[in-house]
Amino acid sequence: MSDAVLEIKSLDVDYGLGADAVHAVQDVNLTLHRGEVLGLAGESGSGKSTLAYGLTRLLPPPGVIAGGEVIYHQDNGDTADIMRMTDAELRRFRWAQTAIVFQGAMNSLNPVHKISTQLTDVIKAHDPASTPRSRLGRAREMLSLVGISADRLDSYPHQLSGGMRQRVMIGMALALDPRIVIMDEPTTALDVVIQRQILGQLIDLRERLGFSVLFITHDLSLLVEFSDRIAIMYGGRIVEEAPAADIYRDSLHPYSDGLLHSFPALRGPRRELTGIPGSPPDLRAMPTGCAFHPRCPKAFDPCAADLPVLGVPESHTAGQQRTVACWLHPIH
Amino acid sequence: MSYLLRRVAFYVFTAWAAITLNFFIPRMIPGDPVQSLITKARGQMTSDAIASLYVLFGLDPKESVFSQYFKYWGQLLRGDLGLSFTFFPSQVSEVIGQALPWTLALVGITTVIGFVIGTALGTLAGWRRGSWIDALIPVTTFLSSIPYFWLGLIAIALLTGPDSFFPAGNGYDTGLVPNWDWEFIGSAVQHGLLPAITILISSMAGWILSMRNMMVTVAAEDYVTVAHAKGLPERRVMVGYAARNALLPNVSGFALSLGFIVGGTLLVEIVFSYPGLGFLLYQGVGSKDYPLLQGIFLIITLSVLLANFVADLAYMLLDPRTRREG
Amino acid sequence: MTASSMKSSASATTEVVLEADGLTKHFPVRKRGREVLSRVTRMVQAVDDVSLTLRRGRVTALVGESGSGKSTVARLLAQLYPRTAGEVKLHGKPVTATSGKRFRAYSRQVQMIFQDPFASLNPVHTVRYHLTRALKIHNRAGASKEDLENALTGLLARVQLTPPERYIDKFPHELSGGQRQRVAIARALGADPEVLLADEPVSMLDVSIRLGVLNLLRDLKERLHLAILYITHDIASARYFADETMVMYAGRVVEGGDSETVTQQPAHPYTQLLIDSAPDPDQIAGYRTSEKDRGSGEPPSLINPPSGCRFHPRCPHVMERCKTDLPPRFDISDGHFAACWLYDKEKA
Amino acid sequence: ANTKSASNGVLNVGMPNGPQTENNNPFLNTSASRSLGYARVIYEPLVMYNEVKAGDNTAPWLAAKWEWSDNYRKIVFTIRDNVKWSDGKALTADDVAYTFQLLRDNPGLNTDSVKYKDIAASGNQVTLGFEASQFVNQKKILEQFVVPKHQWSTFSAPTTETVKNPIGSGPFTLKTFTPQTVTLTAREGYWQDAPAIKEMRYTSYTDNQAQTTALATGAAEWSFVFIPNYQAVYTSKDPQHYKLWFPPVLGIHGLWFNTKVAPWDNKFLRRAVNMVVNRDDIFLQGEAGYFYPKVDNITGIPTPAGEPFIAPEYKDKKATMDVAGAKQLLTGNGFTYAGNVLNDPTGKPVKITLTVPSGWSDYVTDLEIIKDNLKDIGIEATVDKANQDAWAKALDTGDFQGALHWTNNGNTPYDIYQSIMDGALFKPVGTGGINGNFGRYENPAATAALSEYANAPDDAARTKAMNELQKIFVEDMPAVITSAANAGGEYSTKNWTGWPDGQNQYAPAQPTLENALDIVMRLKPAS
Amino acid sequence: MATPTIVDATPAAAVKVKRQRLRFVANPKAAVGLTMMGIFILLAIIGPWISPYDPSARSNALVEGPSAEHWLGTTHLGQDIFSQLLSGTRSVILVGLLAGVIATILSLLIGVTSGYLSGTAAEGLSALSNVFLVIPALPLIIIITSILPKTTDVTIALVIGLTSWAWGARVLRAQTLSLRRRDYVEAARATGESTWRIIIFEIMPNLTAVIASNFIGTVIFAVTSEITLAFIGVNTSGDNWNWGTILFWAQSQQALAQGAWWWFVPAGLAIALLGTALALLNFGIDEFVSPRLRGNGKSKVKTVDGDTVRMRVGFTPVLGFGRKDEP
Ligand SMILES: Nc1ncnc2c1ncn2[C@@H]1O[C@H](COP(=O)(O)OP(=O)(O)OP(=O)(O)O)[C@@H](O)[C@H]1O
Ligand SMILES: Nc1ncnc2c1ncn2[C@@H]1O[C@H](COP(=O)(O)OP(=O)(O)OP(=O)(O)O)[C@@H](O)[C@H]1O
Ligand SMILES: [Mg+2]
Ligand SMILES: [Mg+2]
C-alpha cells in the first residue's frame, strides 16, 4: 500500500464539557493511505459521523475535540496537524485538501443558490485570482465529470433529483482536486440502482484522480464490495481494522462477525443470519472493559474487566495489516 | 407563476372581504352617526342645529342593504369614501390623502429599517451565539414588551423640551409650508426622528429575536456545515448561506405581521401627534367620525395588503422554490 | 380467532385471505397557473392495475424502488385511501368500507405496520395507551381491568417484550427502535388480525436490530398463521423472509413468484437491474465500471408515465413493441410471471 | 420647537384640533376656519356682541345702527358704506341681505336655527321680518357675519362648499393653508384703522397636551384649551405674561335627572342633592379651577353675565353645602334612613346611576365628586362610563337616571331654562330626537313662563316671566347646575398687550368667537 | 404579537414528553417568566383586596408624588395610584387570559379542522384565517370597540379574542398539516380510531407546545390591546381600573407636563414587565420545542493554548492533547 495521507492519532471527541461530556469518539487511531478507499462501519450511534466531523473540525457545538492529533501529509512531504490549525489555516486547508460529501444531498446544497454559484464560490474562495469565466468552466467540467449535462448549471437544487444532487455534491467535492474525500453515508437515501451508478462513477474518478476516500456507512455489504480497507467502530472506538476481504471472510471481532451475519445476502447460498443480540451501548454509561461484552456471545472473564487494546493479533503476521481490539485475539 | 397567481387571488379575496367588512361596520352603530357629531360639539352647538345637520348629511335609511352595498361599491370605485364629520364637508378621501404620506413615510420607512436592522442584528446574534450581541436579546425582549405608546411618552418626557433638538409633536415646524425644499424636509426629518426611533426600538426586537432563532436553526443545517467545509470566508457563509436561508421565514413573517406592526405604529403617531393616519384614527375615534374611521380602516387594510404583496414578491425573488416553472 | 381456528393448519397455509384485483390509485395533482383554467386534472398514477393475493401463513414481499407505489398499495389494502379502481376482497368478499363501523370491522382483520417505528407511535402516549386503544376499539379489552391487563401482557409477550411491566408504562422515546417496532406490531396484533400489512417495517432500524423484528414477523406467521405483506426495497431481505416476492416498477407489478426464483433467476429486466445493483460482498472491489451502462436514466414520472411498458426508456432489451403496448403478465414457470414482452411466447 | 415669534408683527394662535383639511366655509363649525377661528378675522359681524358683560354689551361693526321694532319681530340694519371686500368690491346692503337669504334657504348653514322670514334690502338698509319675537335670539342675529354675494352666488352647493379662496371684509386675508398652520396677512384697504398685527398664524396642535406645551413655550400666544393644573403646567412658566381668563356666559353644565324615573321624580330628593353637591371641588378638581366657572347662585344663572336677570328674592341666595339641611329636607318629606342608607317613601333604597362618556375626563371627575357627595346623604351612586354614542342615545331617549349635560346659551338665561324645562320640547321616555329637556320635565307653568318670556311685549312682562321661571327652577330643581359654560382663553402678554381680562371685560378671550376680531383690533405690540 | 416566531415542532423534539414539565421549568427563561407571571396572577387575585385605598376614592392629596401614605403618589383627584395599579392588575390579567382562551379555542377549532380535514370547507377556513391575518387587528378592534354601546372587560376580551385568532389558526393549521400524514396518525386510523378521537387524542397533544406559545402570544397582544384601548379612551368603562385607564388619566391630565412621572411610569413598567414575563415564557416554550435554540450552558471553552474561544459551528475547538478529566 502507498504512504499515508492522513493519520489520526488517539483522537478523542466529546459532546459537552467536563463531567457531562459524552465521549463519542475515544482514542481512535486510523491511517488513510494515498489512493485507497477506507470504509468505516458500525451501527448507528457508534461515532462514525462524529469521527468524520471531528477530524475536519466541523463538529457543531457542543462537540469539542478533547485530544489527539490528525496529521495531514502534504504531497511535498510536509505534515500539518489539523487540530492545531488556526481558523484561517483551516479555511485554506478545507476542500482544497479534504472535501466532504454528506448523507443528504438536499440538505447539503443551499436551496437558494444556483448549482453554478455553489460550485464556483468554493473555487473563488480558494483561488481568488481566478476569473469568473474560468470558474464557470471548471464548474461545467466538474458536472460533466459526474455525468450531468452542463445546462444544469443554472438549476436550483430543488430542480434536480436526489441522485443528481448527490452527484453535484461529488462533483463539488472534486472541484479543487482534494487529496482526501470524506463521505458520510452518501447514498443511504438513494435507490440501489442509483447508488451503484454513483459509487461506480466515484471509483472511476478515484482511479483517474487518485484521491483517497474515507467512506462511512452502516451497510457492510456495500462497504465490503466498495472499499479497500474497513474499520469497524463500536461504542466510539475502532474494534477492528483490516482489508475488506479479510473482514468479510475472516472477521476477528465478534461484533464484526455479528454485523456481517445481520445482512441477508442476495446471491449465493442462503446464509444463516444470527444478528447481534441486545442493543447498542449508552455512551453515558459505557460498560467496563470491552464495551461489547454485554452483547458478546463469546465474552469471557477479561472482557468485563479490561479494555482490549487495538493491535495486530498474534495469530496474524504484522504484514497483513490488520488490527483488532478483542481479548479473544491477544495482540503482539 | 402558480405561486404568484394564488397570492393574487388571495389578495383580491382579502380586499373584497375587508371592503365588505368595512361596509357593515357603520351599520352596526347604535343610533345614528349624526347624533355622535352633535354630541361631539358638546355645548358649542345649539340643539336646534341638529335639525340642520340631518338635512346636511342627507341620511336615507330606507334603502335595502343590497342596493346600498352596490352603491357603496360604485362610490368606492370612484374613490369616494363619503364626507368626514369632523372636517365636514371635506371628502374622507381628501382628509386621508393628506395624512397618508406621513404615515407611509414614518411607518413605512421605520418598518423597513426596523426589519433590516433587526434582521442584521439577529443574524449576528444567531451567528455569534454567546457573544455580546447575543446579550442584547433580554434587553430587546424587555423593550419589545413595552407598548409603543408608552415608550413614546417616556421619550417625549425625557428627550423633548423647549431647548431640545427633538420636537414633541407635529410633522414639521409650525409655519412651514409643505414643500420640497430643504427647510421643510429637514424639519420633517427632525420631527419624525423621535417617533421613528420609538418604532424602531419597539419593532426591532421582534425581528432580532426571530432572525436569531432562525439563524440558530439554520446554522445547524448541513449546507452551512458544507459551506464551512468548503473553506468559504466566514462572511460568505454567514450571509450567503445561513442568513440568506434564515431570512425566508422572516420575510414571510414580516408580510404576515405587517397588520400587527401597523396597529402598533399608529399608536406612536397618536402619542407624538404625528399628522398621519394613526392620529387621524384617534381623532376619528374621539369624535365618532365613522366615515373617516371606515375610510382609514379601508386604506390601512389595503396598504397592508399591498405591502404584503410586495413582501410576497420579495419572498418569491428570495426563494427559488416558489419560482417553480409551470 | 374465528374462522381460522376451524381449519387445519395444513389447508390454512394456502387459504387466500386478502386479494387485490386491478388495484389502481391516481392522486390528483394540485393545479398550477394556467392549468386552473383547463378542465383536465393531472394525476399521479401511483398504482396501476396491481393484483396480488395474500395467503394464510405466508409472507408476500413487495419490492421496488422508492416511489414505485408500494406504500400506496399497502394503504389501499388497509382501506386508508379510497381507490381509483379495482377491488379488494377479504375472504372472497369485496370490501369498500373506508370509514365508520364497517371500516372498523375490516381493520380488525387487516392491520398495518408502518415503516418508521419512530414516527408510528404517538410520542405523547404510553405503550399502555397504544395497546389499550387497539384492544378497546376492537372490543378485545375484556370486561374487567384484569382482563385488560392480561390481554396487554399477552400482547407484549407475543412480540417478546418481556417482562411486560418493564415496557408497559414507557413512552415511545424511552424505547429503542426495535422495541418500538415491536410495540407497533403488538398494536396491530391487538386487533387479532388475519392480515398484517408491514410497510418497510425495518428500513429505519439499525442493522443489528432489523433481524430481530424480521424474525419476529416470521415467527408470528408461523405461530399465528398470519398472512403478511412485507414491503421493502431491500430485495435481499425479501429473499430471506418472504415466500413470494412481487416486484413493482412505477406503479405496476412487473414480476412475481416464489422469492428464491425471483431473486435468483430474475426475469424482468428491471428486476435484473435491481439485483445487479444490490451490493454484493462476494464481489469484492467489484465497483469497477461495468461495460454495460446500468439502467441509465431516472425513474419515470408518474404523472406522464411512459407509454407501453413503463420501463422501456431504461430497458437494455427494449423492442419497438415495448414502447407502445402494455405487456400483460406472462407466466414463466409455475407461479413465476413477468410483465415483459420478452416472455411473450406467441411472439416467438 | 419654534419660537421665532411675534415681535415682527406676528400673532401665533393655537387650537388643539389636530390636522385640518382646507375648508374655509365660515358657516360650518366643522370647517378649519371655524375650528381654528380664522373665519372671525376674515368675515365680520354686523354687531360686536360681548356676552360676558351684563348690559351695554353691543357695539356697532358692519352695521352702524340697528333697530328692533314690532316686539322684536322686525329689525332694520343700517350698513356702513365705506366697507370694501378684500377683492376691492364694496360691501353693500345686498350682501347682507344675501347672507340672511343663504341662512334662510339653506338650513344646513343655519346652525343657529333662527327662523328668518322676510329679508329686504333698500339703500344701505336691510330689513328682516320674523314670525315671532326674537328677543331671545337677538345675539344670534346681531352677531351674524356677512359674506360677499358676488362670490357666494356662484356656489352651487353652499352647504358643502369649502371656499378655497375666501373673500371677506375683515382685516386679514388667507395667505397659506397647510393642515398644520394657516397663515393670514393684514390686507390693504380695510375700512378701519389697520390692526397692529401684520400676520396671524393659526396652528392646529394635535391635542390638548401639545397645545399646552406650545403655550408654555410661547410658541402659541393665544388659545382656548383645557389645561389641568394650569399653574404648574402653564402660568408658572412665565407668571408675568402667561394669563388665562375664562368668564362665564349664559349657559350652564349641570346634573340632569330623569324626572320620569322614581324616586327622581321627587323634587325634594333633587333639591337635597342640590344641597350637597360640592361645586368648589367640581370647579377646582374637575375644571382645574378655571375652565367651567363655578355657578353658585341658587337659580343656576351664571354671574356676572346673568346678574341683571336674577330675581330680587334670589339675589344673594348661594347654593352652599348643607348636608344636615338636606337630610332634614328628605326626612321631612317621606324619606327615611336605615342606618346610612336613604330609603325613598316606598321604602326602597335610593340609588342613582350617573352616565357619562368614558373619555370626557372633566365630566367623569365631576361625577366622581358628585358620587362622593351623594354618599353623605346615603345615596349610592354609580358612575357609568359609557361609549359616547351610547351616552348620547341614552339621553336622547330618556334611558338614564342622572347625567351631566349642558344647556344652550344665549343673550338671556332663557336658553338655560328652556333647555331644561320647556314642555314644548318634551318627548316621552323611549322616544328620541329630543332637542333639550332630556330630563323629561313636565310642568305647564314652566312651559307657559318660557313662552311668555320669549314673546312678552315688554320688559316688565319679561322680568315677571323670568322671575317665575327662577322660582319654578329653584322649587323643582329639575337639574343641579354645577358650572357655567365659558368663553375664554389663554394668552401671553409678552409680545402683545391689550387683551381682555377681569378688569377690562370688553370681550371673552376666545380666539374662535366673533369677538376675536375685536380683540385682534385692540392688540398692541408690547413695548 | 409582533414577533413571528416560527415554532418548529420537529418530530424528534416532540418525542420528549415525559421529562417535559421539569425540563420546561429548568429553563431559566421559563422559570423567571413563570415566577413573574405567578406574581402577576396572584396580584390579579388579591390585588383589589390588598390595595391600601379604594382606587377611585378621592382625597385631598392632589397630584402628589410618592410618599409613605401613597407609595406611588396620587392623581389629580387624590386617588392612590398604587391602589389603582394593584386593582388594575385583575382586569389586565382577566382580559389577557380570557381573550387568549377565546382566540386559542377559535384557532384550535379553525386551525386544526382546516388542517386535518381537506376539501372546500378546510380551504375556506384557511382563507378566512388568512384574511383575518392580513386585516390590521388593532384598528379593527379600536373601531369595533368604539362602536359597541358598552364595553366591559368581557366584551373587550371577546372582541380581541374574536379578532386575533388568525395567527394561531395559521400556525396550528401548518402544524396539523404536517402531523396529519404522520405515521402515528395514519396508524391510529388504521387501528380504527374515529376522526374526532384522532384529532383530540392523537393530534392535539402533540400541538401543546404550539398551542401554549400561541396562547401566550395572544395574551401579550390582548393585554397591549386592552391597555391601548383604555389609553386612547375607548374603554374606560365603569370603575374598572386597568393600567391603561391609569395611563389614560395620566395623559388626559397631562401628567407629563405636570412632571407627575409617578402617574405613568409605574403602569408602563407593569405592562412591560408583564409583557416580558410572557415573552420569557414563550422563549421557554420555543427553546423547549426546538432544542437547538436552547442555550447550551457554556459557550466559551479554553483551548490547548490557554485561549478562550467561542463554540461555534464550523470550527470545533480543540481542548487539549489527551482528555484531562479522564481518571
Ligand atoms: N449533540 C450531541 N450531544 C450529545 N451526544 C451526541 C450529540 N450528537 C451525537 N451524540 C452522540 O454521539 C454518538 C455518536 O454519534 P454519531 O452521529 O457519530 O453516530 P454515527 O455512527 O454516525 O451514527 P449513524 O449511523 O446513525 O449516523 C451517538 O451515541 C450520539 O447519541
Ligand atoms: N397523497 C399523495 N398525493 C399525491 N401523490 C402521492 C401521494 N402519496 C403517494 N404519492 C405518490 O405516489 C407514488 C408512490 O408513492 P408510494 O409512497 O406508494 O411509494 P413507495 O413505493 O412506498 O416508496 P418508498 O419506498 O419511498 O416508501 C409516488 O410518486 C408518490 O409521490
Ligand atoms: Mg452518522
Ligand atoms: Mg413507502
Ligand code: NI
Ligand atoms: Ni419646532
